[in-house]
Amino acid sequence: xxxxxxxxxxxxxxxxxxxxxxxxxxxxxxxxxxxxxxxxxxxxxxxxxxxxxxxxxxxxxxxxxxxxxxxxxxxxxxxxxxxxxxxxxxxxxxxxxxxxxxxxxxxxxxxxxxxxxxxxxxxxxxxxxxxxxxxxxx
Amino acid sequence: xxxxxxxxxxxxxxxxxxxxxxxxxxxxxxxxxxxxxxxxxxxxxxxxxxxxxxxxxxxxxxxxxxxxxxxxxxxxxxxxxxxxxxxxxxxxxxxxxxxxxxxxxxxxxxxxxxxxxxxxxxxxxxxxxxxxxxxxxxxxxxxxxxxxxxxxxxxxxxxxxxxxxxxxxxxxxxxxxxxxxxxxxxxxxx
Numbered sequence: 082x083x084x085x086x087x088x089x090x091x092x093x094x095x096x097x098x099x100x101x102x103x104x105x106x107x108x109x110x111x112x113x114x115x116x117x118x119x120x121x122x123x124x125x126x127x128x129x130x131x132x133x134x135x136x137x138x139x140x141x142x143x144x145x146x147x148x149x150x151x152x153x154x155x156x157x158x159x160x161x162x163x164x165x166x167x168x169x170x171x172x173x174x175x176x177x178x179x180x181x182x183x184x185x186x187x188x189x190x191x192x193x194x195x196x197x198x199x200x201x202x203x204x205x206x207x208x209x210x211x212x213x214x215x216x217x218x219x
Numbered sequence: 220x221x222x223x224x225x226x227x228x229x230x231x232x233x234x235x236x237x238x239x240x241x242x243x244x245x246x247x248x249x250x251x252x253x254x255x256x257x258x259x260x261x262x263x264x265x266x267x268x269x270x271x272x273x274x275x276x277x278x279x280x281x282x283x284x285x286x287x288x289x290x291x292x293x294x295x296x297x298x299x300x301x302x303x304x305x306x307x308x309x310x311x312x313x314x315x316x317x318x319x320x321x322x323x324x325x326x327x328x329x330x331x332x333x334x335x336x337x338x339x340x341x342x343x344x345x346x347x348x349x350x351x352x353x354x355x356x357x358x359x360x361x362x363x364x365x366x367x368x369x370x371x372x373x374x375x376x377x378x379x380x381x382x383x384x385x386x387x388x389x390x391x392x393x394x395x396x397x398x399x400x401x402x403x404x405x406x407x408x409x
Binding site: 083084086087088089090091092093094095096097098099100101102103104105106107108109110111113114116117118119120121122123124125126127128129130131132134135137138146147148150152153154155156157158159160161163164165166167168169170171172173174175176177178179180181182183184185186187188189190191192193194195196198199200201202203204205206207208209210211212214215217 | 230231233234236239240241242243245246247248249250251253254257260261262264265275277278286287288290291293295296297299300302303308312314315317318329332333334335341346350351352353355356357358359361363364366368370371372373374376377378379381382384385386387391393395396397398401404
């Protein structure tokens, strides 16, 4: 497996998370209070770019992955209620700590103690989910 | 300082950073049919550290097959170091006047950096809030099978209904806590 492309892609992603200020607690609070277009502009232009990019990728049928396989967009696992409830729980946390997982990783790279604590919390939360998964509605 | 270098230090406007984030979706597909996202790594990290004797089913799988994802997260940490330390923006985040007014009401100082000092530093309030908030983020992302990257960006740009549900949930939850919980935290703890 070639891992270098993933390292470079991750590096670019982490770099943009910081440069876009999407990793800023202040920016997230500003977004949830509709006080600036900045974060909405990021989201909207990211989705538009992704949409066009994937369409182009599909249109050029001969285009293969680096490993020479045909490109297939992976589908999200089936479910309804888990997406809504999980999203709500995640959102409740996001609205307080102002960090979602991408920024948590890039802020850890900045040496942020707050982000390290958030990462420790997120790992415990993930563990807790694994523990009670079978008892939750999905 | 020449312009190219100045551009590396400065924050990027939404119309530069947004499309770059969006490009991650076709890029990850092109690299190896991967769905762009990062929160699965929290699960992989749990699987890596799970002692054999504990055996929670959710973490019983060969995480080594997902090493591409862990490498991606490692890259994100490195990218954060480059953008936030090596090419650090020397100025505080350029917030709107409305936001600056709100933060002064909340009793939150605007310092350099991305988190308010009271959350950034190793204070009691910082540790409790960031940890509990992190628990919600970790629990919720796994319950919803993804976070902002996997749902709002990848899921919406590939037109997946499940992701729309997740995004509606995420935004509702965030609106609630950002309006009714977070403002009071700072007043409580001073």
